[in-house]
Amino acid sequence: MFSDDPLSRRSLQRFINKNHVLYSWDYVKDTIRGALIYIPRRKNIRIYSIAVLPEYQKQGISKILIQALPNKKLVLECKDYTVPFYEHLGFSVLKTKRNYYKNGEMAYFMEREKL
Numbered sequence: 453m454f455s456d457d458p459l460s461r462r463s464l465q466r467f468i469n470k471n472h473v474l475y476s477w478d479y480v481k482d483t484i485r486g487a488l489i490y491i492p493r494r495k496n497i498r499i500y501s502i503a504v505l506p507e508y509q510k511q512g513i514s515k516i517l518i519q520a521l522p523n524k525k526l527v528l529e530c531k532d533y534t535v536p537f538y539e540h541l542g543f544s545v546l547k548t549k550r551n552y553y554k555n556g557e558m559a560y561f562m563e564r565e566k567l
């Protein structure tokens with residue numbers, strides 16, 4: 453699911469062990485629909501990654517996963533193609549960094565204040 457993310461199985465297991473993963477589960481098909489990985493910090497929560505399987509996209513699953521996070525300031529970094537999605541959910545771009553990702557892509561640092 454996190455195909456665009458260099459997350460190793462070991463790192464993913466660590467997030468799961470710490471309970472830092474939220475899931476949406478399809479109980480009818482007995483399969484995962486989407487997941488959000490986060491890192492709780494003192495002042496904010498960093499959304500590390502979010503992904504929804506293609507067949508479940510555009511059904512509000514990401515929105516529900518983000519709403520399920522504790523009500524704190526949310527921060528994240530992402531590539532250009534997800535900026536409109538996060539802007540739609542109330543995030544703003546704080547700054548950008550060129551050549552941030554391995555393939556030279558720019559990173560967008562975004563945040564949303566506590567609601």
Ligand SMILES: CC(C)(COP(=O)(O)OP(=O)(O)OC[C@H]1O[C@@H](n2cnc3c(N)ncnc32)[C@H](O)[C@@H]1OP(=O)(O)O)[C@@H](O)C(=O)NCCC(=O)NCCS
Pocket residue numbers: 456486500501502503504505508509510511512513514515516530533534536537538540541
């Ligand atoms: C981006 C992604 C996580 C969105 O998940 P999703 O479950 O389809 O999103 P939702 O259905 O919850 O959409 C929430 C809102 O954002 C809007 N939205 C969804 N994708 C959008 C996009 N690409 N651009 C702008 N708005 C978007 C929806 O219309 C919806 O708006 P509404 O609440 O007014 O109806 C999903 O497409 C995905 O997994 N993509 C591949 C992985 C990825 O890019 N992850 C993010 C980088 S870590």
